[in-house]
Amino acid sequence: MVKVGLLRRVRDRADRRVVFLIITNKGEEALKPATLAGWEFIQKILSQVSQEDRQTLIRLLETLLYEASRYLNPKVNIEQIRKIEAKSYDNLMQRLVQHIPPSALEAKRQGGGKRKTTR
Numbered sequence: 001m002v003k004v005g006l007l008r009r010v011r012d013r014a015d016r017r018v019v020f021l022i023i024t025n026k027g028e029e030a031l032k033p034a035t036l037a038g039w040e041f042i043q044k045i046l047s048q049v050s051q052e053d054r055q056t057l058i059r060l061l062e063t064l065l066y067e068a069s070r071y072l073n074p075k076v077n078i079e080q081i082r083k084i085e086a087k088s089y090d091n092l093m094q095r096l097v098q099h100i101p102p103s104a105l106e107a108k109r110q111g112g113g114k115r116k117t118t119r
Contacts (some may be wrong), residue, residue, distance in 0.1 A: 006030055035095070 001007040006027035012018035023031070046054060069076045 001027070 002009055002021075004026075005024055007021045008024055010020045010022055012020065049057075066078050066081070069078065069081060
């Protein structure tokens with residue numbers, strides 16, 4: 001990806017062993033169609049799931065994540081993980097707004113009513 005110009009390597013000034021990968025404008029442009037396709041896929045598979053069931057799914061997945069983290073690293077600070085996730089979520093939402101057409105976001109906002117859950 002670096003060779004084709006989608007990412008750029010930047011060394012950390014404090015520790016030259018650390019290399020950061022930064023997405024380029026070309027990389028952002030290449031990401032747009034994949035982001036839109038991913039968003040449409042998620043909307044399609046979740047369209048038959050009620051808002052209440054979605055919230056339950058999120059809570060269950062968070063519980064699994066935290067329990068797996070505790071198992072793999074008993075000294076892990078779950079509150080720190082939650083803070084990092086909240087920041088990552090905000091970043092994701094900002095990026096989605098850049099790549100998702102307003103019509104898709106508007107449909108999501110208007111679709112707040114409960115739907116029948118298919119099982």
